[in-house]
Amino acid sequence: MPVFRDHAIVLRTQKLGEADRIITALTRAHGQRRIVARGVRKINSKIGARLEPFNIVDLLAFEGRSGLDSLNQVDSLALFGAEISLDFDRYRAASIMAETAIQLTEMDASVHQFNLLSAALKALAGREQAPELLRDSYLLRSLALAGWTVELRSCVVCGSRDNLTHFSVQHGGVVCDNCATPAMSRISFAEYELLAALLIGAWVRVNNSDASSRQHVSDLIAAFVRWQLERGLKSLTIDEIARRAEQQRGNRGERV
The missing domain is CATH 2.40.50.140 (Nucleic acid-binding proteins)
Known part of the structure; x- marks a missing residue:
């Protein structure tokens, strides 16, 4: 044997x-x-x-x-x-990373996927960055290694490099103002910059982003992952449900 x-x-x-x-x-x-x-x-x-x-x-x-x-x-x-299991947010992020790795490497694995995941788990355990930022960066970079790189340099419809104001989950990248449709999500320049920084792991730029940009970009990345993998991530769905519950609790607290 x-x-x-x-x-x-x-x-x-x-x-x-x-x-x-x-x-x-x-x-x-x-x-x-x-x-x-x-x-x-x-x-x-x-x-x-x-x-x-x-x-x-x-x-x-x-x-x-x-x-x-x-x-x-x-x-x-x-x-x-x-160490990761001591913090629920880090555990959720690690669970999403692991489930993504299972799907991406089921048929075609590489040493680069191994190295990326091991570095992400080390950063989570070491509390080097916020867990949701590490999760989103990992998702973008692992999909890029699998051949699904988010296009951020030019419009995915016409190739223009100007007025990149929207993001298309189905097309996998940014779209200029002329090609955008109502179904596409509008993104600000700050959100565009955050997407680019997460994709390359530019953590100084990532950490300078605001909470609103982080949330919108996180939603776009989650939708992009679901579209590309053609089946939902159970851990990511649970994470979204938990986040919405936290937001609802916060809203109730504000009304009180």
């Missing part, structure tokens, strides 16, 4: 039987793998904590014929899961 060893990011875990788990992991060189970890749910397991979502590990596994590999050995590299 072939054996492989690789660095891996734990994306998701599922219970199997009474004591086992199936680990969905993104590896650096072997793409996305589903790996059976025997006995990790037992109380006396020494490796169960290493195989929690958002952790990065060094694993040795036997390749399975049925699409399920079998874990042989695992060592910790970066246990980001525990």
